[in-house]
Amino acid sequence: MPLDEFSIIQKYFSSLGESQGISLGVGDDCAILDIPKGKQLAVTVDTLVEGIHFPVRASPADIAHRSLRVNLSDIAAMGADPHWFTLALTLPEVSDSWLHQFSQALLTDALSFGCALVGGDTTAGPLSITIQVLGTVSQGKPLIRGGAQEGDSIYITGSLGEGAAALSLFDATSDLARIATKDTLNRLLQRFYRPEPRLKEGAYLRDLASAAIDISDGLIADLGHIAKSSGLGANIELDRLPIASWLLALAEPSYIEDWVLFGGDDYELCFTVPNRNKDLIESMISSRELNAVYIGKMSKIPGVRCFDSRGQAVELKKSGYQHF
Ligand SMILES: [Mg+2]
Structure with missing residues:
Protein backbone atom coordinates (compact mmCIF):
# COMPACT_ATOMS: atom_id res chain seq x y z
CA MET A 1 0.00 0.00 0.00
CA PRO A 2 1.40 3.42 -0.89
CA LEU A 3 2.38 5.67 1.97
CA ASP A 4 -0.09 8.34 3.03
CA GLU A 5 0.96 11.93 3.62
CA PHE A 6 1.53 11.47 7.33
CA SER A 7 3.72 8.39 6.78
CA ILE A 8 5.76 10.15 4.06
CA ILE A 9 6.53 13.02 6.41
CA GLN A 10 7.29 10.66 9.31
CA LYS A 11 9.55 8.44 7.25
CA TYR A 12 11.48 10.96 5.18
CA PHE A 13 11.05 14.47 6.50
CA SER A 14 10.61 14.40 10.27
CA SER A 15 14.23 15.09 11.11
CA LEU A 16 16.18 16.73 8.36
CA GLY A 17 19.11 19.00 9.15
CA GLU A 18 20.15 20.87 12.26
CA SER A 19 19.68 24.42 13.38
CA GLN A 20 19.26 26.70 16.35
CA GLY A 21 16.02 28.26 17.52
CA ILE A 22 13.58 25.41 16.81
CA SER A 23 11.10 25.52 19.67
CA LEU A 24 8.78 23.17 17.76
CA GLY A 25 9.70 21.53 14.44
CA VAL A 26 7.94 19.12 12.07
CA GLY A 27 4.82 17.44 13.41
CA ASP A 28 2.47 20.08 14.76
CA ASP A 29 0.18 22.53 12.98
CA CYS A 30 2.97 25.10 12.78
CA ALA A 31 6.64 25.24 13.53
CA ILE A 32 7.60 27.60 16.36
CA LEU A 33 10.91 29.36 15.86
CA ASP A 34 12.91 31.68 18.09
CA ILE A 35 14.42 34.71 16.42
CA PRO A 36 17.51 35.87 18.34
CA LYS A 37 17.37 39.35 19.82
CA GLY A 38 18.66 42.02 17.48
CA LYS A 39 17.94 39.92 14.39
CA GLN A 40 15.33 40.21 11.64
CA LEU A 41 13.74 37.37 9.69
CA ALA A 42 14.76 36.98 6.01
CA VAL A 43 12.26 34.90 4.03
CA THR A 44 12.41 33.64 0.46
CA VAL A 45 10.52 31.02 -1.58
CA ASP A 46 10.98 29.35 -4.96
CA THR A 47 8.95 26.78 -6.88
CA LEU A 48 10.58 24.37 -9.31
CA VAL A 49 8.28 22.59 -11.74
CA GLU A 50 9.33 19.52 -13.68
CA GLY A 51 9.74 20.21 -17.39
CA ILE A 52 9.97 23.96 -16.79
CA HIS A 53 12.69 24.53 -14.20
CA PHE A 54 14.44 21.19 -14.56
CA PRO A 55 14.21 18.47 -17.21
CA VAL A 56 11.76 15.59 -16.99
CA ARG A 57 13.42 12.57 -15.34
CA ALA A 58 16.10 14.60 -13.57
CA SER A 59 17.43 12.60 -10.64
CA PRO A 60 15.71 13.14 -7.28
CA ALA A 61 19.05 14.08 -5.70
CA ASP A 62 19.73 16.69 -8.40
CA ILE A 63 16.27 18.19 -7.93
CA ALA A 64 16.71 18.35 -4.16
CA HIS A 65 20.09 20.08 -4.36
CA ARG A 66 18.89 22.69 -6.82
CA SER A 67 15.61 23.37 -4.99
CA LEU A 68 17.31 24.20 -1.72
CA ARG A 69 20.35 25.96 -3.16
CA VAL A 70 18.51 28.48 -5.33
CA ASN A 71 16.73 29.63 -2.18
CA LEU A 72 19.95 29.74 -0.16
CA SER A 73 21.39 31.95 -2.89
CA ASP A 74 18.68 34.54 -2.17
CA ILE A 75 19.49 34.35 1.54
CA ALA A 76 23.19 34.91 0.69
CA ALA A 77 22.30 37.90 -1.47
CA MET A 78 20.70 39.59 1.56
CA GLY A 79 23.76 38.98 3.72
CA ALA A 80 21.56 36.73 5.88
CA ASP A 81 22.25 33.36 7.56
CA PRO A 82 19.93 30.45 6.74
CA HIS A 83 18.39 28.55 9.67
CA TRP A 84 15.12 26.89 8.71
CA PHE A 85 13.17 25.80 5.64
CA THR A 86 9.77 24.44 4.69
CA LEU A 87 8.98 22.13 1.79
CA ALA A 88 5.81 21.70 -0.26
CA LEU A 89 6.17 18.64 -2.44
CA THR A 90 3.74 17.71 -5.21
CA LEU A 91 4.32 14.16 -6.44
CA PRO A 92 2.74 12.31 -9.36
CA GLU A 93 3.20 9.03 -7.46
CA VAL A 94 4.64 7.85 -4.18
CA SER A 95 7.95 6.14 -4.88
CA ASP A 96 10.02 5.01 -1.92
CA SER A 97 13.25 5.09 -3.86
CA TRP A 98 12.54 8.60 -5.22
CA LEU A 99 11.66 9.92 -1.76
CA HIS A 100 14.68 8.26 -0.20
CA GLN A 101 17.13 9.79 -2.70
CA PHE A 102 15.41 13.18 -2.59
CA SER A 103 15.36 13.40 1.22
CA GLN A 104 18.96 12.15 1.59
CA ALA A 105 20.24 14.80 -0.84
CA LEU A 106 18.23 17.46 0.98
CA LEU A 107 19.69 16.27 4.28
CA THR A 108 23.26 16.51 2.95
CA ASP A 109 22.76 20.12 1.88
CA ALA A 110 20.75 21.05 4.98
CA LEU A 111 23.65 19.87 7.14
CA SER A 112 26.34 21.49 5.05
CA PHE A 113 24.56 24.86 4.88
CA GLY A 114 23.37 24.83 8.49
CA CYS A 115 19.60 24.75 8.14
CA ALA A 116 16.81 22.38 9.15
CA LEU A 117 13.43 21.42 7.71
CA VAL A 118 10.72 22.64 10.08
CA GLY A 119 7.53 21.91 8.20
CA GLY A 120 5.91 21.03 4.91
CA ASP A 121 3.13 19.58 2.89
CA THR A 122 2.75 16.81 0.32
CA THR A 123 0.14 16.68 -2.44
CA ALA A 124 -0.56 14.52 -5.48
CA GLY A 125 -0.08 16.13 -8.89
CA PRO A 126 2.61 16.97 -11.48
CA LEU A 127 6.08 17.00 -9.88
CA SER A 128 6.83 20.34 -8.27
CA ILE A 129 8.97 21.39 -5.33
CA THR A 130 8.45 24.57 -3.34
CA ILE A 131 11.03 25.43 -0.74
CA GLN A 132 10.89 28.40 1.54
CA VAL A 133 14.02 29.32 3.45
CA LEU A 134 13.96 31.42 6.60
CA GLY A 135 17.11 33.09 7.81
CA THR A 136 18.16 35.93 10.04
CA VAL A 137 20.05 39.12 9.51
CA SER A 138 21.18 41.72 12.03
CA GLN A 139 18.57 44.41 12.63
CA GLY A 140 18.78 47.09 9.94
CA LYS A 141 21.71 45.35 8.18
CA PRO A 142 20.23 43.46 5.21
CA LEU A 143 22.10 43.85 1.92
CA ILE A 144 19.28 45.34 -0.13
MG1 LIG B 1 17.49 36.59 -6.08
Whole structure:
Protein backbone atom coordinates (compact mmCIF):
# COMPACT_ATOMS: atom_id res chain seq x y z
CA MET A 1 0.00 0.00 0.00
CA PRO A 2 1.40 3.42 -0.89
CA LEU A 3 2.38 5.67 1.97
CA ASP A 4 -0.09 8.34 3.03
CA GLU A 5 0.96 11.93 3.62
CA PHE A 6 1.53 11.47 7.33
CA SER A 7 3.72 8.39 6.78
CA ILE A 8 5.76 10.15 4.06
CA ILE A 9 6.53 13.02 6.41
CA GLN A 10 7.29 10.66 9.31
CA LYS A 11 9.55 8.44 7.25
CA TYR A 12 11.48 10.96 5.18
CA PHE A 13 11.05 14.47 6.50
CA SER A 14 10.61 14.40 10.27
CA SER A 15 14.23 15.09 11.11
CA LEU A 16 16.18 16.73 8.36
CA GLY A 17 19.11 19.00 9.15
CA GLU A 18 20.15 20.87 12.26
CA SER A 19 19.68 24.42 13.38
CA GLN A 20 19.26 26.70 16.35
CA GLY A 21 16.02 28.26 17.52
CA ILE A 22 13.58 25.41 16.81
CA SER A 23 11.10 25.52 19.67
CA LEU A 24 8.78 23.17 17.76
CA GLY A 25 9.70 21.53 14.44
CA VAL A 26 7.94 19.12 12.07
CA GLY A 27 4.82 17.44 13.41
CA ASP A 28 2.47 20.08 14.76
CA ASP A 29 0.18 22.53 12.98
CA CYS A 30 2.97 25.10 12.78
CA ALA A 31 6.64 25.24 13.53
CA ILE A 32 7.60 27.60 16.36
CA LEU A 33 10.91 29.36 15.86
CA ASP A 34 12.91 31.68 18.09
CA ILE A 35 14.42 34.71 16.42
CA PRO A 36 17.51 35.87 18.34
CA LYS A 37 17.37 39.35 19.82
CA GLY A 38 18.66 42.02 17.48
CA LYS A 39 17.94 39.92 14.39
CA GLN A 40 15.33 40.21 11.64
CA LEU A 41 13.74 37.37 9.69
CA ALA A 42 14.76 36.98 6.01
CA VAL A 43 12.26 34.90 4.03
CA THR A 44 12.41 33.64 0.46
CA VAL A 45 10.52 31.02 -1.58
CA ASP A 46 10.98 29.35 -4.96
CA THR A 47 8.95 26.78 -6.88
CA LEU A 48 10.58 24.37 -9.31
CA VAL A 49 8.28 22.59 -11.74
CA GLU A 50 9.33 19.52 -13.68
CA GLY A 51 9.74 20.21 -17.39
CA ILE A 52 9.97 23.96 -16.79
CA HIS A 53 12.69 24.53 -14.20
CA PHE A 54 14.44 21.19 -14.56
CA PRO A 55 14.21 18.47 -17.21
CA VAL A 56 11.76 15.59 -16.99
CA ARG A 57 13.42 12.57 -15.34
CA ALA A 58 16.10 14.60 -13.57
CA SER A 59 17.43 12.60 -10.64
CA PRO A 60 15.71 13.14 -7.28
CA ALA A 61 19.05 14.08 -5.70
CA ASP A 62 19.73 16.69 -8.40
CA ILE A 63 16.27 18.19 -7.93
CA ALA A 64 16.71 18.35 -4.16
CA HIS A 65 20.09 20.08 -4.36
CA ARG A 66 18.89 22.69 -6.82
CA SER A 67 15.61 23.37 -4.99
CA LEU A 68 17.31 24.20 -1.72
CA ARG A 69 20.35 25.96 -3.16
CA VAL A 70 18.51 28.48 -5.33
CA ASN A 71 16.73 29.63 -2.18
CA LEU A 72 19.95 29.74 -0.16
CA SER A 73 21.39 31.95 -2.89
CA ASP A 74 18.68 34.54 -2.17
CA ILE A 75 19.49 34.35 1.54
CA ALA A 76 23.19 34.91 0.69
CA ALA A 77 22.30 37.90 -1.47
CA MET A 78 20.70 39.59 1.56
CA GLY A 79 23.76 38.98 3.72
CA ALA A 80 21.56 36.73 5.88
CA ASP A 81 22.25 33.36 7.56
CA PRO A 82 19.93 30.45 6.74
CA HIS A 83 18.39 28.55 9.67
CA TRP A 84 15.12 26.89 8.71
CA PHE A 85 13.17 25.80 5.64
CA THR A 86 9.77 24.44 4.69
CA LEU A 87 8.98 22.13 1.79
CA ALA A 88 5.81 21.70 -0.26
CA LEU A 89 6.17 18.64 -2.44
CA THR A 90 3.74 17.71 -5.21
CA LEU A 91 4.32 14.16 -6.44
CA PRO A 92 2.74 12.31 -9.36
CA GLU A 93 3.20 9.03 -7.46
CA VAL A 94 4.64 7.85 -4.18
CA SER A 95 7.95 6.14 -4.88
CA ASP A 96 10.02 5.01 -1.92
CA SER A 97 13.25 5.09 -3.86
CA TRP A 98 12.54 8.60 -5.22
CA LEU A 99 11.66 9.92 -1.76
CA HIS A 100 14.68 8.26 -0.20
CA GLN A 101 17.13 9.79 -2.70
CA PHE A 102 15.41 13.18 -2.59
CA SER A 103 15.36 13.40 1.22
CA GLN A 104 18.96 12.15 1.59
CA ALA A 105 20.24 14.80 -0.84
CA LEU A 106 18.23 17.46 0.98
CA LEU A 107 19.69 16.27 4.28
CA THR A 108 23.26 16.51 2.95
CA ASP A 109 22.76 20.12 1.88
CA ALA A 110 20.75 21.05 4.98
CA LEU A 111 23.65 19.87 7.14
CA SER A 112 26.34 21.49 5.05
CA PHE A 113 24.56 24.86 4.88
CA GLY A 114 23.37 24.83 8.49
CA CYS A 115 19.60 24.75 8.14
CA ALA A 116 16.81 22.38 9.15
CA LEU A 117 13.43 21.42 7.71
CA VAL A 118 10.72 22.64 10.08
CA GLY A 119 7.53 21.91 8.20
CA GLY A 120 5.91 21.03 4.91
CA ASP A 121 3.13 19.58 2.89
CA THR A 122 2.75 16.81 0.32
CA THR A 123 0.14 16.68 -2.44
CA ALA A 124 -0.56 14.52 -5.48
CA GLY A 125 -0.08 16.13 -8.89
CA PRO A 126 2.61 16.97 -11.48
CA LEU A 127 6.08 17.00 -9.88
CA SER A 128 6.83 20.34 -8.27
CA ILE A 129 8.97 21.39 -5.33
CA THR A 130 8.45 24.57 -3.34
CA ILE A 131 11.03 25.43 -0.74
CA GLN A 132 10.89 28.40 1.54
CA VAL A 133 14.02 29.32 3.45
CA LEU A 134 13.96 31.42 6.60
CA GLY A 135 17.11 33.09 7.81
CA THR A 136 18.16 35.93 10.04
CA VAL A 137 20.05 39.12 9.51
CA SER A 138 21.18 41.72 12.03
CA GLN A 139 18.57 44.41 12.63
CA GLY A 140 18.78 47.09 9.94
CA LYS A 141 21.71 45.35 8.18
CA PRO A 142 20.23 43.46 5.21
CA LEU A 143 22.10 43.85 1.92
CA ILE A 144 19.28 45.34 -0.13
CA ARG A 145 19.30 46.09 -3.87
CA GLY A 146 18.65 49.77 -3.43
CA GLY A 147 21.68 50.78 -1.37
CA ALA A 148 24.21 51.63 -4.10
CA GLN A 149 25.61 55.15 -4.49
CA GLU A 150 27.05 56.86 -7.53
CA GLY A 151 30.73 55.87 -7.94
CA ASP A 152 30.41 52.60 -5.99
CA SER A 153 32.47 49.79 -7.51
CA ILE A 154 30.65 46.76 -8.92
CA TYR A 155 31.94 43.23 -8.22
CA ILE A 156 30.95 39.69 -9.17
CA THR A 157 31.76 36.51 -7.23
CA GLY A 158 32.94 33.34 -8.99
CA SER A 159 32.43 33.15 -12.74
CA LEU A 160 29.55 33.75 -15.13
CA GLY A 161 27.92 32.00 -18.06
CA GLU A 162 28.05 28.39 -16.92
CA GLY A 163 24.45 28.32 -15.71
CA ALA A 164 23.15 29.45 -19.09
CA ALA A 165 25.51 27.10 -20.95
CA ALA A 166 24.12 24.26 -18.83
CA LEU A 167 20.56 25.29 -19.75
CA SER A 168 21.39 25.01 -23.42
CA LEU A 169 22.27 21.34 -22.83
CA PHE A 170 18.54 20.80 -22.32
CA ASP A 171 17.63 22.66 -25.51
CA ALA A 172 17.01 20.18 -28.34
CA THR A 173 18.11 22.74 -30.99
CA SER A 174 21.52 23.19 -29.36
CA ASP A 175 24.36 20.84 -30.31
CA LEU A 176 26.31 21.56 -27.12
CA ALA A 177 25.42 18.22 -25.54
CA ARG A 178 26.95 16.47 -28.59
CA ILE A 179 30.16 18.46 -28.89
CA ALA A 180 31.05 18.85 -25.21
CA THR A 181 33.48 16.39 -23.61
CA LYS A 182 32.25 14.24 -20.75
CA ASP A 183 34.23 16.32 -18.31
CA THR A 184 32.64 19.54 -19.56
CA LEU A 185 29.17 18.02 -19.51
CA ASN A 186 29.66 17.01 -15.89
CA ARG A 187 30.91 20.46 -14.95
CA LEU A 188 27.88 22.11 -16.57
CA LEU A 189 25.37 19.73 -14.99
CA GLN A 190 27.07 20.16 -11.64
CA ARG A 191 26.77 23.91 -12.04
CA PHE A 192 23.09 23.63 -12.91
CA TYR A 193 22.01 21.20 -10.22
CA ARG A 194 24.39 22.22 -7.48
CA PRO A 195 24.87 25.96 -7.72
CA GLU A 196 27.06 27.18 -4.85
CA PRO A 197 25.08 29.57 -2.65
CA ARG A 198 27.55 32.35 -1.77
CA LEU A 199 26.69 32.39 1.92
CA LYS A 200 30.26 32.90 3.13
CA GLU A 201 30.71 35.81 0.72
CA GLY A 202 27.34 37.29 1.70
CA ALA A 203 28.44 37.20 5.35
CA TYR A 204 31.72 38.99 4.51
CA LEU A 205 29.86 41.62 2.54
CA ARG A 206 27.32 42.50 5.24
CA ASP A 207 29.28 45.42 6.54
CA LEU A 208 31.26 46.23 3.40
CA ALA A 209 28.87 46.24 0.42
CA SER A 210 26.23 48.88 -0.27
CA ALA A 211 23.93 46.63 -2.35
CA ALA A 212 23.79 43.03 -3.56
CA ILE A 213 21.74 40.64 -5.68
CA ASP A 214 22.21 37.05 -6.78
CA ILE A 215 22.40 36.47 -10.51
CA SER A 216 19.42 34.35 -11.43
CA ASP A 217 18.08 36.22 -14.46
CA GLY A 218 21.38 37.33 -16.05
CA LEU A 219 23.97 39.97 -15.19
CA ILE A 220 22.39 42.76 -17.22
CA ALA A 221 18.92 42.15 -15.80
CA ASP A 222 20.07 41.66 -12.21
CA LEU A 223 22.58 44.52 -12.13
CA GLY A 224 19.73 46.49 -13.72
CA HIS A 225 17.67 45.73 -10.59
CA ILE A 226 20.40 47.15 -8.34
CA ALA A 227 20.68 50.20 -10.58
CA LYS A 228 16.95 50.84 -10.74
CA SER A 229 16.35 50.24 -7.03
CA SER A 230 19.23 52.60 -6.22
CA GLY A 231 17.95 55.27 -8.65
CA LEU A 232 21.17 54.94 -10.67
CA GLY A 233 22.76 53.28 -13.71
CA ALA A 234 25.82 51.06 -14.14
CA ASN A 235 28.85 50.95 -16.44
CA ILE A 236 30.61 47.63 -16.88
CA GLU A 237 33.85 46.70 -18.62
CA LEU A 238 33.28 43.57 -20.72
CA ASP A 239 36.93 42.49 -20.57
CA ARG A 240 36.77 42.22 -16.80
CA LEU A 241 33.83 39.81 -16.66
CA PRO A 242 34.88 36.56 -14.95
CA ILE A 243 34.58 33.65 -17.40
CA ALA A 244 36.07 30.21 -16.74
CA SER A 245 38.70 29.28 -19.33
CA TRP A 246 37.04 25.92 -19.96
CA LEU A 247 33.84 27.75 -20.85
CA LEU A 248 35.67 30.04 -23.30
CA ALA A 249 36.88 26.94 -25.10
CA LEU A 250 33.34 25.66 -25.50
CA ALA A 251 31.63 27.99 -27.96
CA GLU A 252 31.83 31.03 -30.25
CA PRO A 253 32.47 34.34 -28.45
CA SER A 254 28.96 35.58 -29.31
CA TYR A 255 27.37 32.62 -27.50
CA ILE A 256 29.63 33.11 -24.51
CA GLU A 257 28.72 36.80 -24.35
CA ASP A 258 25.06 35.89 -24.47
CA TRP A 259 25.42 33.35 -21.66
CA VAL A 260 27.45 35.71 -19.51
CA LEU A 261 25.35 38.85 -19.96
CA PHE A 262 21.83 37.55 -20.43
CA GLY A 263 21.86 33.93 -19.29
CA GLY A 264 20.60 33.37 -15.79
CA ASP A 265 21.13 30.59 -13.31
CA ASP A 266 24.67 31.47 -12.27
CA TYR A 267 23.71 32.22 -8.65
CA GLU A 268 26.80 34.34 -8.18
CA LEU A 269 26.54 37.56 -6.20
CA CYS A 270 26.73 40.94 -7.90
CA PHE A 271 27.49 43.60 -5.28
CA THR A 272 28.52 47.21 -5.01
CA VAL A 273 31.20 48.63 -2.72
CA PRO A 274 31.57 52.24 -1.58
CA ASN A 275 35.03 53.79 -2.04
CA ARG A 276 35.76 53.72 1.70
CA ASN A 277 35.61 49.89 1.69
CA LYS A 278 37.23 49.25 -1.68
CA ASP A 279 40.79 48.71 -0.38
CA LEU A 280 39.57 46.17 2.15
CA ILE A 281 37.61 44.27 -0.49
CA GLU A 282 40.63 44.32 -2.84
CA SER A 283 42.89 42.97 -0.10
CA MET A 284 40.40 40.19 0.68
CA ILE A 285 40.43 39.33 -3.02
CA SER A 286 44.27 39.36 -3.19
CA SER A 287 44.54 37.08 -0.18
CA ARG A 288 41.93 34.77 -1.77
CA GLU A 289 39.63 35.20 1.18
CA LEU A 290 37.02 36.49 -1.23
CA ASN A 291 36.57 35.08 -4.74
CA ALA A 292 35.33 38.14 -6.64
CA VAL A 293 36.35 40.55 -9.41
CA TYR A 294 35.75 44.22 -10.08
CA ILE A 295 33.70 44.80 -13.24
CA GLY A 296 32.66 48.46 -13.25
CA LYS A 297 31.09 51.40 -11.47
CA MET A 298 27.68 52.74 -10.59
CA SER A 299 26.79 55.87 -12.53
CA LYS A 300 24.19 58.62 -12.32
CA ILE A 301 22.85 57.86 -15.82
CA PRO A 302 20.05 55.21 -15.70
CA GLY A 303 20.53 51.88 -17.51
CA VAL A 304 23.33 49.32 -17.73
CA ARG A 305 26.04 50.09 -20.30
CA CYS A 306 28.93 47.93 -21.49
CA PHE A 307 32.36 49.16 -22.61
CA ASP A 308 35.24 47.43 -24.39
CA SER A 309 38.90 47.61 -23.40
CA ARG A 310 39.38 50.88 -25.32
CA GLY A 311 36.51 52.48 -23.43
CA GLN A 312 34.15 52.34 -26.42
CA ALA A 313 30.46 51.70 -25.70
CA VAL A 314 29.26 48.29 -26.90
CA GLU A 315 25.68 47.91 -28.09
CA LEU A 316 23.74 45.14 -26.29
CA LYS A 317 21.39 42.89 -28.20
CA LYS A 318 19.08 41.20 -25.74
CA SER A 319 17.37 41.67 -22.42
CA GLY A 320 17.32 39.21 -19.51
CA TYR A 321 15.11 36.21 -18.87
CA GLN A 322 11.39 36.93 -18.68
CA HIS A 323 9.36 34.59 -16.52
CA PHE A 324 6.12 35.13 -18.47
MG1 LIG B 1 17.49 36.59 -6.08
